[in-house]
Amino acid sequence: MNTRDLDYFKKLVEKKNFTEVAEIFHVSQPTITQAIRRLEKEFDTKLITIDRVHQKNEITRTGKLLFEKSKRIQKDLALAHKEIQAAKCQKIRFGLPPIIGSLYFPQVVGKLAQANILDKLNMIESGSHSLLKQLQDGDIDIAAIGSLLPINNPHLMAKHLGTRPFKLIVSKNHPLAKSSQPVDFRDLSEEKFIGFAGQFIHGQIMQDYIDHTGIKPEIIQRTPDISWYKSLIRANIGIGILVGDEINQYDHNIVSLDIKNPLPENFNVSIFYRNGYVLKDDEQKLLEILEKMDIEHISKDHY
Amino acid sequence: MNTRDLDYFKKLVEKKNFTEVAEIFHVSQPTITQAIRRLEKEFDTKLITIDRVHQKNEITRTGKLLFEKSKRIQKDLALAHKEIQAAKCQKIRFGLPPIIGSLYFPQVVGKLAQANILDKLNMIESGSHSLLKQLQDGDIDIAAIGSLLPINNPHLMAKHLGTRPFKLIVSKNHPLAKSSQPVDFRDLSEEKFIGFAGQFIHGQIMQDYIDHTGIKPEIIQRTPDISWYKSLIRANIGIGILVGDEINQYDHNIVSLDIKNPLPENFNVSIFYRNGYVLKDDEQKLLEILEKMDIEHISKDHY
DNA sequence: CAATCTCATAAATATTATTAATGACCTTTT
DNA sequence: AAAAGGTCATTAATAATATTTATGAGATTG
Numbered sequence: 001m002n003t004r005d006l007d008y009f010k011k012l013v014e015k016k017n018f019t020e021v022a023e024i025f026h027v028s029q030p031t032i033t034q035a036i037r038r039l040e041k042e043f044d045t046k047l048i049t050i051d052r053v054h055q056k057n058e059i060t061r062t063g064k065l066l067f068e069k070s071k072r073i074q075k076d077l078a079l080a081h082k083e084i085q086a087a088k089c090q091k092i093r094f095g096l097p098p099i100i101g102s103l104y105f106p107q108v109v110g111k112l113a114q115a116n117i118l119d120k121l122n123m124i125e126s127g128s129h130s131l132l133k134q135l136q137d138g139d140i141d142i143a144a145i146g147s148l149l150p151i152n153n154p155h156l157m158a159k160h161l162g163t164r165p166f167k168l169i170v171s172k173n174h175p176l177a178k179s180s181q182p183v184d185f186r187d188l189s190e191e192k193f194i195g196f197a198g199q200f201i202h203g204q205i206m207q208d209y210i211d212h213t214g215i216k217p218e219i220i221q222r223t224p225d226i227s228w229y230k231s232l233i234r235a236n237i238g239i240g241i242l243v244g245d246e247i248n249q250y251d252h253n254i255v256s257l258d259i260k261n262p263l264p265e266n267f268n269v270s271i272f273y274r275n276g277y278v279l280k281d282d283e284q285k286l287l288e289i290l291e292k293m294d295i296e297h298i299s300k301d302h303y
Numbered sequence: 304m305n306t307r308d309l310d311y312f313k314k315l316v317e318k319k320n321f322t323e324v325a326e327i328f329h330v331s332q333p334t335i336t337q338a339i340r341r342l343e344k345e346f347d348t349k350l351i352t353i354d355r356v357h358q359k360n361e362i363t364r365t366g367k368l369l370f371e372k373s374k375r376i377q378k379d380l381a382l383a384h385k386e387i388q389a390a391k392c393q394k395i396r397f398g399l400p401p402i403i404g405s406l407y408f409p410q411v412v413g414k415l416a417q418a419n420i421l422d423k424l425n426m427i428e429s430g431s432h433s434l435l436k437q438l439q440d441g442d443i444d445i446a447a448i449g450s451l452l453p454i455n456n457p458h459l460m461a462k463h464l465g466t467r468p469f470k471l472i473v474s475k476n477h478p479l480a481k482s483s484q485p486v487d488f489r490d491l492s493e494e495k496f497i498g499f500a501g502q503f504i505h506g507q508i509m510q511d512y513i514d515h516t517g518i519k520p521e522i523i524q525r526t527p528d529i530s531w532y533k534s535l536i537r538a539n540i541g542i543g544i545l546v547g548d549e550i551n552q553y554d555h556n557i558v559s560l561d562i563k564n565p566l567p568e569n570f571n572v573s574i575f576y577r578n579g580y581v582l583k584d585d586e587q588k589l590l591e592i593l594e595k596m597d598i599e600h601i602s603k604d605h606y
Numbered sequence: 607c608a609a610t611c612t613c614a615t616a617a618a619t620a621t622t623a624t625t626a627a628t629g630a631c632c633t634t635t636t
Numbered sequence: 637a638a639a640a641g642g643t644c645a646t647t648a649a650t651a652a653t654a655t656t657t658a659t660g661a662g663a664t665t666g
Contacts, residue, residue: 001306001380002623018644028625033645035623043387050644052632057644061581062387068579069383073376077304080372084346084365152455264567276371278364305654321613331656336614338654353613355663360613611664621654628646635640 001042003077005035006070012036012048013067016057039066082138083277091122092283095131095143099201099226100269103245104161104295111289120282127199132156135272142273142283144290146201148208148265156272159287162295164267166205167244167256171236174255182258186213192238194229195219205265206241212263230254243267269295304345306380308338309373315339315351316370319360342369385441386580394425395586398434398446402504402529403572406548407464407598414592423585430502435459438575445576445586447593449504451511451568459575462590465598467570469508470547470559474539477558485561489516495541497532498522508568509544515566533557546570572598 011021012032022029040047047063059067086093096105112118124131124140131143136155144161145151151158168183170176176183196203203222210216220238223229226246233240234253247256271290273279279287314324315335325332343350350366362370389396399408415421427434427443434446439458447464448454454461471486473479479486499506513519523541526532529549536543537556550559574593576582582590 003304003306004623019642027623029644030626030646031624037645038623043384045387045390052630052643055633055643061583062390064581065386065390066383068581069379069386072379072579076372076375076379080369081346083368083372084348087348087365087368153457155457276375278367278371280364307654322611330654332613333615333657334655340614341654355612355661358612358663607666609665612662614661615659617657617659619654619656621652623650623652625648625650627648630645631643633640633642636638 001039003073005039006066006073008032008035009039009047009063010067010070010074013059013063016048016059079138079274083141086138086141087280090120090282092117092120092142092280092286093122093124093140094286095124095126095134095140095145097128097131097144097146098125099243099246100144100146101125103243104269104293108289108293111292112286115285115289117282117286117289121286128201129199132272135274138274141277142271142286145270145272147268147270148201148204150268151270151272155275157275157277159271159291161269161271161290161293164243164245164269164295165262166241166259166267167247168239168259169230169233169242169247169254169256170239171233172253172255173236174239176239176257177255179257182260184260185209186215186261188217188239189215191217192220193217194232194238194240195222196229197222197224200224201267202240202242205263205267208263208265209241213261304342306376308342309369309376311335311338312342312350312366313370313373313377316362316366316373319351319362382441382577386444389441389444390583392425393423393585395420395423395445395583395589396425396427396443397589398427398429398437398443398448400431400434400447400449401428402546402549403447403449404428406546407572407596411592411596414595415589418588418592420585420589420592424589431504432502435575438577441577444580445574445589448573448575450571450573451504451507453571454573454575458578460578460580462574462594464572464574464593464596467546467548467572467598468565469544469562469570470550471542471562472533472536472545472550472557472559473542474536475556475558476539477542479542479560480558482560485563487563488512489518489564491520491542492518494520495523496520497535497541497543498525499532500525500527503527504570505543505545508566508570511566511568512544516564 008021008025008031011024012018015021015024018032019029022032036047043062043066045062046060047066049058049060051057109118112121124134126134128145128147131140131145132151134140135143150160168176193206195206206219221232223232226242229240229242230246230251232238242256244256247254271287273283311324311328311334314327315321318324318327321335322332325335328334339350346365346369348365349363350369352361352363354360412421415424427437429437431448431450434443434448435454437443438446453463471479496509498509509522524535526535529545532543532545533549533554535541544562545559547559550557574590576586
């Protein structure tokens with residue numbers, strides 16, 4: 001079977017007009033008629049009913065079924081082209097969210113340089129959400145991803161690197177800063193919070209705590225940047241929630257506190273690549289180094 | 304592009320021998336050579352390296368990439384054929400695990416009969432695990448599934464019907480039967496348990512409790528059938544874990560007890576069909592009836 | 607070194623896709 | 637009611653593509 005017929009058919013489903021489809025593909029109209037006839041013979045079914053009376057052709061149910069498969073086949077072929085095209089380039093198309101890049105990658109930069117991989121990285125810095133899409137579209141080949149829940153997607157291979165807790169972040173001058181006890185989120189209903197703008201995972205976790213506890217503290221400000229976020233906390237404009245590792249010994253005037261009733265959600269750090277993707281040697285090396293990365297016991301030396 | 308070329312290529316990857324592939328497809332050997340040449344031109348890459356010296360042809364990395372995509376395209380085409388073939392039949396290919404069928408379906412049988420759907424059901428009774436596979440292979444089109452964790456699979460559409468807790472099941476003569484308090488699994492290390500044989504979900508939940516608590520009670524017997532299971536419990540041979548609904552007022556001499564430290568896992572009842580599958584009218588009706596099914600408040604009348 | 611296996615090449619042939627020309631069917635316009 | 641115009645089917649001719657036949661080259665084996 002020729003995939004061109006599927007292309008014709010797919011467009012026909014969208015346009016429902018043989019003449020128009022023929023023009024789009026710069027072929028004569030009978031070409032489309034014949035292509036459909038071939039498919040109808042191949043699958044032994046009527047795919048489209050021609051209705052001259054109401055001048056409205058209808059796709060049959062089996063036509064719709066084939067349409068869905070055509071879309072998937074087109075996607076796979078496009079992906080094959082993208083992957084094979086990218087194979088000609090030595091670079092590793094690697095997606096890295098800024099948070100993970102700044103928190104956990106410093107400890108492996110040396111090793112990457114040593115293995116001659118650093119200069120082969122074609123880094124795409126973007127949010128985890130966007131990276132997952134780019135990964136599935138074949139625009140990148142490997143990505144580090146931060147997610148609240150483990151991602152279980154049969155299209156993607158996952159290597160879980162580690163899990164980090166979220167912590168409550170307050171200014172040194174905030175009353176809670178004195179406490180050494182874990183804080184119960186339900187006691188924070190009167191607090192003012194700093195929120196995250198954009199697709200940050202931190203925005204989601206705040207919402208989840210609200211959904212989970214029913215407590216809805218006021219969010220007085222939203223920022224798209226972690227260092228601005230910290231500044232607002234430091235100035236005691238409000239308190240916030242961050243991956244604990246964001247706060248280190250050099251973050252003066254900020255205190256991080258454990259949260260007592262944690263969600264089943266944590267900050268999960270994983271490496272993904274497409275299922276069925278064949279890793280380049282360098283990509284294999286990169287993965288081996290990243291897998292050794294210790295997310296859960298990061299050394300303070302790196303700050 | 305002709306999918307036949309992909310068929311030839313896929314077989315060539317598996318056999319690594321042009322002559323053999325030609326024989327398998329009953330074509331002449333140059334046919335294979337030309338097909339590969341066409342693909343190499345289409346994707347502008349070398350797919351296989353011919354090594355006469357070590358008499359061992361090697362698939363290139365791009366060849367492996369195309370191989371993976373070929374597999375997926377073949378699967379999609381096969382699925383299209385299966386779905387379109389099944390469309391000619393009026394029956395609904397529906398998978399139902401015995402547990403869900405006996406516990407929750409009695410309440411909708413009347414409605415199904417009323418809607419003339421009951422006699423259109425081509426029921427496949429099997430375990431949830433097997434049903435999920437049959438669903439993905441296109442051997443059935445809709446399935447009710449019981450799972451410990453919500454299933455999140457982009458290939459499948461899911462309608463969550465409800466969640467039921469697991470309970471501890473003991474004989475009336477067992478000391479715990481007197482207790483009205485929820486039981487802590489960690490207090491059961493000295494108890495003898497009845498286990499499940501086969502792919503039952505109940506076998507998994509037992510293992511999960513063991514993994515979760517570190518407590519490893521003795522499993523003295525395994526049965527593949529729920530009524531045998533109940534008999535063993537009733538005879539006080541051991542105690543067990545079941546979906547609470549399995550025990551009703553007519554189950555004399557058996558007591559079900561809440562479990563204190565529940566896992567995040569429960570018995571989730573959902574309806575699945577393939578993403579991209581186009582429901583028949585009857586299938587749509589079936590889904591509407593099933594969606595109204597109240598899993599979480601089943602009436603005792605049905606026993 | 608002949609026999610054999612494997613794959614490539616090229617020309618001939620077979621198959622398949624596309625086009626051009628035309629007609630049927632229906633709606634809209636005059 | 638007839639003409640004009642749009643849409644799709646049909647058919648024969650043509651173009652494009654796939655396959656085969658025949659042959660040769662490179663390597664191994666006995």
